[in-house]
Amino acid sequence: MTLPATVAELVREFRASGRIVIVGASLAGLRAAEALREAGFTGSLTVIGDEPYEPYDRPPLSKQVLKGWVAADHTKLPRMREVDAEWRLGVAATGLDRAAKQVCLADGERVPYDRLLIATGTRARQWPNAAEAALHGVHTIRSREDAAALQKELAASPSRVLVIGAGFIGSEVASVCRELGLPVTVVERGAAPLVGALGGVIGEIAAQLQRDHGVDLRCGLGVSSLEGDSGGHVRQARLSDGSTVDADVVVASLGSIRNVEWLEGSGLASGFWGLGCDAGGRAFDINGVVTDSVYVAGDVARAPHVLYEYQFLAMEHWDNAVLGAEVAAHNMVNLEPRYRPHLLLPGFWSGQFGVNIKSVGVPPFGDEIVFTQGSVAERRFAAAYGRRGRIVAAVAFDHGKWLEYYGQLIERSGPFPPPPPGWDQPSDSKPMPAEFPARGAPGAAPDVVLTGHDPSERTAEFRPRRR
Amino acid sequence: MVEETPWQQALRYANRANPYPFYEELRKTPVARQPDGTYVVSTYREIVALLHDPRVSSDPKKCPAPGAARTQGSGEPAAEPIRQVLTEPNIIISDPPEHDRDRRAMMPHFVGPPPAPRWISDLEPEIRRIVGGLLDAMQGKSRIDAVDAFAYPLPVTVICKVLGVPLEDEPRFHRWIETALDALDFGPEAASEEIQSRQAEGRQAVQEFGRFAAELLDGYARQPGPGMLSALMNADGQDARMSKGVLASNALLLIFAGHETTVNLIAHSVLTLLRHPDALEQLRRRPELIVPGVEELLRFESSVQFWHTRSALEDIDIAGTTIPKGAPIFLVYGSANRDPERFTHPDTLDLERRDNQHLGFSQGIHFCFGAPLARLEVQVAVGEFVRRVRGPRLVEDPPPYRHNQIFRGPRHVLVDIDGISA
Numbered sequence: 001m002t003l004p005a006t007v008a009e010l011v012r013e014f015r016a017s018g019r020i021v022i023v024g025a026s027l028a029g030l031r032a033a034e035a036l037r038e039a040g041f042t043g044s045l046t047v048i049g050d051e052p053y054e055p056y057d058r059p060p061l062s063k064q065v066l067k068g069w070v071a072a073d074h075t076k077l078p079r080m081r082e083v084d085a086e087w088r089l090g091v092a093a094t095g096l097d098r099a100a101k102q103v104c105l106a107d108g109e110r111v112p113y114d115r116l117l118i119a120t121g122t123r124a125r126q127w128p129n130a131a132e133a134a135l136h137g138v139h140t141i142r143s144r145e146d147a148a149a150l151q152k153e154l155a156a157s158p159s160r161v162l163v164i165g166a167g168f169i170g171s172e173v174a175s176v177c178r179e180l181g182l183p184v185t186v187v188e189r190g191a192a193p194l195v196g197a198l199g200g201v202i203g204e205i206a207a208q209l210q211r212d213h214g215v216d217l218r219c220g221l222g223v224s225s226l227e228g229d230s231g232g233h234v235r236q237a238r239l240s241d242g243s244t245v246d247a248d249v250v251v252a253s254l255g256s257i258r259n260v261e262w263l264e265g266s267g268l269a270s271g272f273w274g275l276g277c278d279a280g281g282r283a284f285d286i287n288g289v290v291t292d293s294v295y296v297a298g299d300v301a302r303a304p305h306v307l308y309e310y311q312f313l314a315m316e317h318w319d320n321a322v323l324g325a326e327v328a329a330h331n332m333v334n335l336e337p338r339y340r341p342h343l344l345l346p347g348f349w350s351g352q353f354g355v356n357i358k359s360v361g362v363p364p365f366g367d368e369i370v371f372t373q374g375s376v377a378e379r380r381f382a383a384a385y386g387r388r389g390r391i392v393a394a395v396a397f398d399h400g401k402w403l404e405y406y407g408q409l410i411e412r413s414g415p416f417p418p419p420p421p422g423w424d425q426p427s428d429s430k431p432m433p434a435e436f437p438a439r440g441a442p443g444a445a446p447d448v449v450l451t452g453h454d455p456s457e458r459t460a461e462f463r464p465r466r467r
Numbered sequence: 468m469v470e471e472t473p474w475q476q477a478l479r480y481a482n483r484a485n486p487y488p489f490y491e492e493l494r495k496t497p498v499a500r501q502p503d504g505t506y507v508v509s510t511y512r513e514i515v516a517l518l519h520d521p522r523v524s525s526d527p528k529k530c531p532a533p534g535a536a537r538t539q540g541s542g543e544p545a546a547e548p549i550r551q552v553l554t555e556p557n558i559i560i561s562d563p564p565e566h567d568r569d570r571r572a573m574m575p576h577f578v579g580p581p582p583a584p585r586w587i588s589d590l591e592p593e594i595r596r597i598v599g600g601l602l603d604a605m606q607g608k609s610r611i612d613a614v615d616a617f618a619y620p621l622p623v624t625v626i627c628k629v630l631g632v633p634l635e636d637e638p639r640f641h642r643w644i645e646t647a648l649d650a651l652d653f654g655p656e657a658a659s660e661e662i663q664s665r666q667a668e669g670r671q672a673v674q675e676f677g678r679f680a681a682e683l684l685d686g687y688a689r690q691p692g693p694g695m696l697s698a699l700m701n702a703d704g705q706d707a708r709m710s711k712g713v714l715a716s717n718a719l720l721l722i723f724a725g726h727e728t729t730v731n732l733i734a735h736s737v738l739t740l741l742r743h744p745d746a747l748e749q750l751r752r753r754p755e756l757i758v759p760g761v762e763e764l765l766r767f768e769s770s771v772q773f774w775h776t777r778s779a780l781e782d783i784d785i786a787g788t789t790i791p792k793g794a795p796i797f798l799v800y801g802s803a804n805r806d807p808e809r810f811t812h813p814d815t816l817d818l819e820r821r822d823n824q825h826l827g828f829s830q831g832i833h834f835c836f837g838a839p840l841a842r843l844e845v846q847v848a849v850g851e852f853v854r855r856v857r858g859p860r861l862v863e864d865p866p867p868y869r870h871n872q873i874f875r876g877p878r879h880v881l882v883d884i885d886g887i888s889a
Contacts, residue, residue: 373521373563380567401832405519421521422529422780424563 007335014114015333018043021103021111022085023093024119024259025049027057028298028321032117033083035329045085046111048103050092051143059318061147062169063351066176068155072148093120096266101293114293115332118263118275118283119325121299122256122316127164132226137234138250141169153249154180161185162237162247164223166193168350168447170253171206175352178213185216185245187223187237189442191435197446198359198395200435201369202383205376205397213353222442226250256316258300268294269456273314274302276455279341281328284455295332297324302451303342307410308365308392312455316447317348345407346448349400355379358400360407361393364446369434370417371426374399381426382406385434386416471655474499474507474799478654478872484865486772486875487814490802497786505795506779509802511809511826513786517798518831522781525833526562530778530795555712557720559833560776566832569717572702572709576695577629578839587839590625594844597621598851606887610862613852613880618733619726621848622841626725629840630718631694632683640679644723646672648871653775653797680718684711695721721837728770729841731876735768736761736849738880741861743816750818750853757850760818761842764849765804765827767816772801772875774829800826801875858885 020036022029025047033047049055056075064070088105095104102110124140127133137158139150154161154177161177163170166188177184190196192203193210210217222240229235237245260270268291269276269284275296276284281303283294298321302314327342334340350357366385372394374381382402385393390413394406409418417431451457476482477489490509493499497510508514517523524530558570578587601620605611623641627634650669652662687697688711696718702708709717740747750756777796782789790796803826805813810820828835835841852859862881869878 375564380564401834402519402521404515404831405521408516408519419522419781422524422562423521423526424567 011333011335014043015039015041016043018114018333019112020045020115020117020332021113022047022117022119023103024117024121024298024300025051025087025089026055026119026121026298026321027077027318028119028121028325029117030055030077030083030325031080031322032119032297032325032329033085034080035326036333037081037083039330039333041333043114045083046088046113047083047085048088048091048093048105048111050090050106052090053144054087054089056144058142061144062141062172063176065144065147066141066151066154066173067179068151072144072151075144093262096263096268098266098268098291098294116294117325117328117332118294118296118300119298119321120259120262121321122258125252125254125257127226127250127252127254129225132228132234133252134232135226135228135234135250136232137248138226138252140252140254141173142256150249150251154182158182158247158249160245160247161249161251162187162223162245163251163253164237165253165255166190166206166210166217166219167196167253167255168194168348168352170251171210171352172350173251173253174210174215175213178215178353183214183216185218185247186210187221187239187245188217188219189222190219190437192219193217195435195437196364197448198363199366199369199385200437201432202395203435205379209353209355209379220442256299258314260300271457273312273449273451273457274300276312276457277301277303279303279306279343280331280339281324281342282331286456288455295328297321297328304453305362306343307345307413308362308450311453312451313346313362314449314451315344315346317346319347320344345411347403347407348447355397356400357395357397358403359393359395360403361385361391361410362448362450363393363395363434364436364448365392365450366416366434367436368416368431370431371429372418373402373421373424374426375424376426376428384409384416384418386431389416390414391416391418469502472499472501474501474509474797475655478652478656480654480656480868480870483868483870483872483875486801487805490799490805493799493802494806498788498790500788500794505797506790507773507797507799508785509799509806510786511803511806514798514800514803514826515830516785517777517783517796518829518833520783522779522783523777523796524562524780525560525566525777526556527560527776527778528556529562529780530776530793555710555716557713557716558836559720559724563832569709569713570832570836573695573699573717573836576698576702577836587843590629590840591843591847593628594621594625594847595851597624598848602851602855602887605856605884608884610881610883613737613882614730614734614877615879617848617852618730618737618880621733622726622729622844625840625844626722626729628693629695630721630725631687631692631696632722636679640676640722643672643676643679644727647676648727648869648874651871651873653872676719677715680715680722681711684715684718725837725840727874728835728837729844731770731874732765732768732841732845733848734877734880735770736764736845737852737859737882738861738866738877739764739767739816740849740853741859741882742864746816746818747853750850754850754854756818757846757853759820759823761845761849762823762825762827763816763818763820764845766810766820766823766825767804768875769801769804769825769827770874770876771827771829772873773797773799775873800829855888856882856884857888859883 055077065072092106124142160183163174163186174184174186193206195203223237225238227236258274263270277296281295282290283296299316302312304310305313323344331339347360363385366387368386371383380398382396382399391409473489473492477486493509497513499507647669650665687700691697691701779790828838860883866877866880
């Protein structure tokens, strides 16, 4: 038998009777499972998830669910096809033994794999003071239980809601509160809402949008402490300027934490911004060597991106989860030269205060911004972000249909500022500084992060060869 | 005699039933300058790029050479009564910000948000009732015309109800529309005596149609009634109010586009399925395929073959050529939908086709306003036709086509049938 024939036989055999384990039973995990079956994988497939529910959709949790339009348990993700998997739901993965090729579960069981997909995503960062975080009325939003609990309290007409952190989730919660007619205070340590993701120029517009809708917005401030009543229910927050806010619902929207702790000791390149992988979803080990059997997709993945100087991108985006999962799944059941790259132009959307906000590209990669279409005063516009004369991202307020155009410009590394439109030109169309906060400065972390060129985010171990 | 370009040949009436070989030729030059200075774009990628390019206008008034297509050599403006007569803009021939404002004003009265979030889906029982009645009326017949007896009556009844246009006025506006469409020609036959002789009538028809719409709106201003036009006429709020002239122009557009395109889609769907017995049988066995099936039928025989009011407001570099500022641009959706670079086996009908992002409803800000209604109507109509009509056979293939090149569709589709099931 020739070597190529042997390799082809191995691939066939793996597809027919290999063992694949997916850790993470949310959007990326489900879509990967479906893609594996779609690609003809007929071996055993196990999906492990720490939540007891079948995969569900998270974007509605901070919007339609909070408003009370959709019940939290009516968010189940549609299935694209049968997956015929063994679902291990409600049990977390607690460790990875790469030598034995086994995933360790919280109940002590060990699940063997030939190939593993890590799609453990992120969790909400909790209020740092555990005692205060335990007060009744203090919430975070990530899971459907979180959303159900918060929705219930919002429906009970609290006297005031305090939102800590004005990133996308915090801003969406504030928007829902105003739609429900609830008084709301938003405290943001940065200069304006959304500054981390979209910069200060757009942040200022978002700030005005919030104030116009009656939000008591306080920027450049932190919350020092939360205080409860004798019944253990939160009643008041003390801010860093010494002032107080009375509130009986507090939503801590402080960003997210990558679920990588369970990989401790596995020798994989996991860190603060997730698990490093190549553009095809193959995980790196801590020395920057790519693995053959461990793949990663979704929020927990960070991969180099051709459009952004091959910096590792960490993206908490819905389409990154879907497409990253599909690419990883494809590569799990193929070999070179059939590997596919995950070449997604990042994109996200948000709905708040009656405005649809959409973006493509990586805004924080830019340092300048120019309004290209529409009217800032009417809050319907498109703007482009640039760096060194090329366009790297765009954002739209109620102008989402134009992002296709900007996306094409970004993919071609088109000029910045882009050519002006033939109509509906903004009154001011001169490029200006985009005003992103410096690394480490206050302000919610962006939802897509450039995390540098180091695959493992930590210095590789150097072991001189012993004689 | 100069040889005709593939585009000119595609436009000849003799090729109406099958323009696709000429489109295939046309796609060899994705952006093809025509002798009259029009840039004809025939490939999927380039059309999508231009649909999203803010340097492209849809407003014919911004095109320095109106009468986009001039008849070759003569320098005479091509016949286009609608453009000559319509003095007020509507959403299909306007740019932002006016376009956005007007479309935003119209949208809530059509597909929501509240007060009308379920307005379209709630029409389904009514649509089923109409379709059922049309099929019941075929009982006992051995030959039917799928256009006059089926494809036409449904959409026109539905759009009259949606808009609040009296159904008894249908014969009048039907005649105006036919007359105007027959006078519209972008091809080498535009200069013919026959087409030229239709011009005066075409202009008059559009004028009368415009007066009809204005009177209808006046009536609703005096006495509000059911339907979208009355709601728009009596809307208040900052964004909601359009001038009466603009509203009348949009009313004209909605009455026209609200059924003309759907008629052609239903007629083409019946024709196409009868030409593909395997697909017909597949749909009989698996009725749920009507949903992806209608998308495939939209791709396969697009109701709007091309659109003609766009122009370049700046020089635009695309596909190795430059469309110069001021040049008219025709986007040929019918060709893009058969582009093998985008669709595998584009000339094969595949009711289960995946990744079928066709341009049957266009894309970008001018994406078909009525798409949700059209989808519902055609899904019900074609689904029920397939389920209930026994032994349908095409009498004539190809059937006779209507004259118009943009709104391409058969004039009649004669079908022999064995009967109608319950």
